[in-house]
Amino acid sequence: MERTLIAATALLIATAAVSTAQEANAPEQAPPGDPFVQVSDALPLPEFIPGLGTLFVDPATLPAGPFLAYDHDGKLSATVYMTPLEELQNGTAYDDLATASDTVTGVDIYYNAGHPGVDKPHAHVVLFHDPDAKARLAK
Amino acid sequence: MTASRRLVLTLGGGALATLTMAARIGAAAVEVIEMRGTERGDRVWFAPRGLAVATGTTLRFVNLDKGNSHTATAYHPALFDRRRRIPAGAQPWDSDFLLPDESFEVTLTAPGVYDYYCLPHEMAGMAGRIVVGDPADPGWEDASSDTEDVSPEVLASLPSAEDILARGRIGTELDG
Numbered sequence: 001m002e003r004t005l006i007a008a009t010a011l012l013i014a015t016a017a018v019s020t021a022q023e024a025n026a027p028e029q030a031p032p033g034d035p036f037v038q039v040s041d042a043l044p045l046p047e048f049i050p051g052l053g054t055l056f057v058d059p060a061t062l063p064a065g066p067f068l069a070y071d072h073d074g075k076l077s078a079t080v081y082m083t084p085l086e087e088l089q090n091g092t093a094y095d096d097l098a099t100a101s102d103t104v105t106g107v108d109i110y111y112n113a114g115h116p117g118v119d120k121p122h123a124h125v126v127l128f129h130d131p132d133a134k135a136r137l138a139k
Numbered sequence: 140m141t142a143s144r145r146l147v148l149t150l151g152g153g154a155l156a157t158l159t160m161a162a163r164i165g166a167a168a169v170e171v172i173e174m175r176g177t178e179r180g181d182r183v184w185f186a187p188r189g190l191a192v193a194t195g196t197t198l199r200f201v202n203l204d205k206g207n208s209h210t211a212t213a214y215h216p217a218l219f220d221r222r223r224r225i226p227a228g229a230q231p232w233d234s235d236f237l238l239p240d241e242s243f244e245v246t247l248t249a250p251g252v253y254d255y256y257c258l259p260h261e262m263a264g265m266a267g268r269i270v271v272g273d274p275a276d277p278g279w280e281d282a283s284s285d286t287e288d289v290s291p292e293v294l295a296s297l298p299s300a301e302d303i304l305a306r307g308r309i310g311t312e313l314d315g
Contacts, residue, residue: 046206046238050205050206121263
């Protein structure tokens with residue numbers, strides 16, 4: 001528990017800085033390598049999250065991300081952003097966020113009540129990078 | 140993290156007596172409390188969120204949320220410096236994070252009202268209340284009256300002890 005909380009706290013502290021523009025595009029095949037870490041290695045979350053896939057993130061960009069989402073075969077499928085509602089309401093803007101791919105075929109935006117790493121209620125913004133990506137990440 | 144952990148909570152020297160009795164009469168009663176969430180994580184909850192059990196009942200918390208981890212954590216100063224919302228004679232418990240399909244067990248032997256919450260989802264009001272025994276039991280302690288250490292969302296999710304005793308279980312489904 002203590003180790004998990006320390007990791008989560010460290011990640012959350014990193015959120016003090018507003019994300020700046022990132023280098024666009026990520027490796028098509030997982031793992032993406034430094035500076036990205038697999039979310040399930042750093043936080044108590046499933047390795048594959050239904051709807052989001054296997055996530056990688058640069059801890060310096062938390063909480064917004066981008067999170068790189070890979071399917072069961074390790075194929076890059078989506079870019080995910082997580083934006084706490086309270087921060088948005090208080091005036092924080094998450095500008096110039098990078099995308100994992102220049103191709104975006106669909107976007108889902110929905111509310112999430114929170115989870116380890118991003119405890120505060122937040123929005124998930126999911127950019128799918130091919131027409132089948134959503135189905136591959138579903139389960 | 141092990142798939143199932145067990146913690147028997149009793150008072151002082153009562154621990155051995157409780158274990159001896161359990162061995163003599165066979166397996167004690169087990170009640171399951173599910174940790175649930177919607178597919179996209181917009182709602183998370185304990186099912187049931189209000190439960191009445193006999194003294195000595197084992198509670199098994201099971202994470203049935205495929206996309207999230209949860210804890211069952213008692214409100215107690217020994218755990219994250221929270222105000223006590225379990226009987227004074229009870230030991231606090233914390234399940235640690237449970238991944239999907241993992242479970243945790245705790246046996247409650249002190250009569251009274253126990254409030255607990257999910258560590259990463261307290262802000263979302265994910266909390267529950269267990270009533271052990273009934274007010275006629277020696278040492279019974281009623282629900283905490285504190286309203287400062289917990290959010291309105293948490294308070295709203297906790298049924299009254301009277302309702303729990305009257306109905307047995309409350310909230311077996313979302314908003315139930």
